[in-house]
Amino acid sequence: MTFTDKLVYRYRQWRYRERPLPRITLSAGWSLPGWAVRLLAATSMGACVGLAGAHTPLPTPVIWSVVGVLGVWMFLRPRYGVAATGVALSAVLLLGSSQAPFDSLTAWIVLAAYCSVRLAMASALVSWRGSVQVRALFTWQDLFIAGLTALVGLATLINGQGVWVIALGAAALMVLALLLADWDSHRRNTR
Numbered sequence: 001m002t003f004t005d006k007l008v009y010r011y012r013q014w015r016y017r018e019r020p021l022p023r024i025t026l027s028a029g030w031s032l033p034g035w036a037v038r039l040l041a042a043t044s045m046g047a048c049v050g051l052a053g054a055h056t057p058l059p060t061p062v063i064w065s066v067v068g069v070l071g072v073w074m075f076l077r078p079r080y081g082v083a084a085t086g087v088a089l090s091a092v093l094l095l096g097s098s099q100a101p102f103d104s105l106t107a108w109i110v111l112a113a114y115c116s117v118r119l120a121m122a123s124a125l126v127s128w129r130g131s132v133q134v135r136a137l138f139t140w141q142d143l144f145i146a147g148l149t150a151l152v153g154l155a156t157l158i159n160g161q162g163v164w165v166i167a168l169g170a171a172a173l174m175v176l177a178l179l180l181a182d183w184d185s186h187r188r189n190t191r
Helices: 003-015 034-052 060-076 080-095 106-123 140-159 163-180
Strands: 031-033 131-133
Touching: 031 034, 034 060, 034 080, 034 106, 034 131, 060 080, 080 106, 106 140
Parallel strands: none
Antiparallel strands: 031 131
16 A cells, blocks of 8 residues: 555545434424323313214213313323224214214314314424424314314304204315315425
8 A cells, every 4th residue: 555545544534424413403483391282182182072072961970071081091102093083972972962063162172173183293203302393283274174164163152052053164174175175285205
């Protein structure tokens, strides 16, 4: 090995030595910690089941215990299946309601069910110490539909047992969901 080869070898050894990577902090907007997203998912599912069981003949301690079990389950193991179980249970409870199917809380139950499913899917992908941007949780279409659902719920609470208000609001929400739905989102490459 010549002198220049040794010099090049030592230079490359020095140049490509192990160095610690720099600490990088990236701020891209508001974010929620992972435990907070799980807490929101558990709270929205508890609200969904609790509101659905409000007008049923079941005793209140039974409903609260079911809400507690599902809330703890969602907080510890957030998955889509847990949210679907809560939504299905709230639908069964709503069918057993004394005011079914035109209960004045139906719009609020739908809103809580929608939020619990969306938050469960987001919290299943993030760790306890991770964080999720607020923009990633809901799109503007989601917020628009949720706002209209809240307005329909407010109108039914003010109007009482207005069957026409509920039917008209449900039809309007279905039309808006069809218009705003992004049907090809699963086909796009998001990378």
